Amino acid sequence: MKADAQLEKIFEAFKQRTITRVFYVACGGSSALMYPSKYFLDRESSQITSEIFSSNEFIHRNPQSLNENSLVILCSHKGKTPETTEAAKFAKSKGALVVSLMYVEHAPLADESDFIVNYSWISAGNMEPMPEIMNYAILYKLAFGLLYVKEENKKYEKLVTSLNSLSTVFEKVMAQNEDVINAYAEQYKDEKIMYTMASGANYGMAYSFAICILMEMQWMHSHAIHAGEFFHGPFEILDKDVPFILLMGLDETRPLEERALTFLKQYGNKLVVVDAQNFDLTGIDDEVKGYLAPLVNNVVLRMFALALSKARNHPLETRRYMFKVPY
Structure with a gap:
């Protein structure tokens, strides 16, 4: 599966970086996607903190803790949300590792990111269950995978099995x-x-x-x-x-x-x-x-x-x- 191959490259990047803080950055429904993963990090990590920001406020607030030890995870379904694209560019200017989720392969947001992960789009009216490739599932894999790499949290394997x-x-x-x-x-x-x-x-x-x-x-x-x-x-x-x-x-x-x-x-x-x-x-x-x-x-x-x-x-x-x- 393409998303899994993309995630493996990101996990390798996690191994090469010091990461002390995760910023989840998006707008609207894409922002709402991030709450469950933040909850996981809050509960499970003893070393890494996390925050959720609306894309535009992320830039204007300019958190002083945003630096080369930060992981910034963004999401925009079509990768065209202007505020989110600017937020990715802003995060890179601060030295952060920038990972973006979208359901298209090529978009402005991808150009401003270190890594992208593609998910299949499921509209509100589509009831076909595909949890293993939904955006929620990928966000979970990123959070669980980060703690698997950085803190040897063993729940990653249980997550993948459960998602299946x-x-x-x-x-x-x-x-x-x-x-x-x-x-x-x-x-x-x-x-x-x-x-x-x-x-x-x-x-x-x-x-x-x-x-x-x-x-x-x-x-x-x-x-x-x-x-x-x-x-x-x-x-x-x-x-x-x-x-x-x-x-x-x-x-x-x-x-x-x-x-x-x-x-x-x-x-x-x-x-x-x-x-x-x-x-x-x-x-x-x-x-x-x-x-x-x-x-x-x-x-x-x-x-x-x-x-x-x-x-x-x-x-x-x-x-x-x-x-x-x-x-």
Whole structure:
């Protein structure tokens, strides 16, 4: 597989460099992809820290810790996002090792990067499960591979084996949830607003669904709420008429999501819960289940996005401004 060959070259580069800090840099949905991998680095590494930056702010903020000991990982689906391309150029000017993900082979972002990794593009409306080559999986391989090289973290091999089992897991999850997802789409098709909530490795999925699916692709008002922040202001918006989507994972922050669930059930009424604990995860190693659960939850979100777009008669490809007017 092409991506694996590209990753092997990057792992060799890891061996030749001192890396003390990882910067994940992207915009929008590409940025949301990076939250699970950052969660892994935060949990597992004793020597390497990581941060997530929006591409343009990365340049303007100009972190003083960005230097020749930094790894900068960027993502842009077509490799044409101007802010992300400039961020790659900026990172190289600071001496950082620059790795970029995209689904095209040649793009401006590739020209400004030391290495690229290509993934297969899966649109929001495509339900064919290909987890071993999805952008999430590649980001995981980069993070797990970095710690395998630098700290002898043995979870890399368990990750690869588990990724190979995900297609079967996805197929079972899709079959299990098809009817309930279609029912949810009918129930919520006329809502004007819908909040999403999660914590830990799951948070990026909630963020992506809010800004990319509900706001961008369905023109619905939305906001992603961190489950740990819910009780520090946002819970005041809850009543029986306000719909929430709650993602529940298997990582160490699950108690935050469980606390939010208790409150949502007590004071709310319109609630969609996507809980990885309810899915058959046979084939995924126990030591990486918490890290990979967001990918499984995301399959259900993709199903919901497609069903909602059909129920609302609002195709996911419809745009008002994006790619249509100067911005």
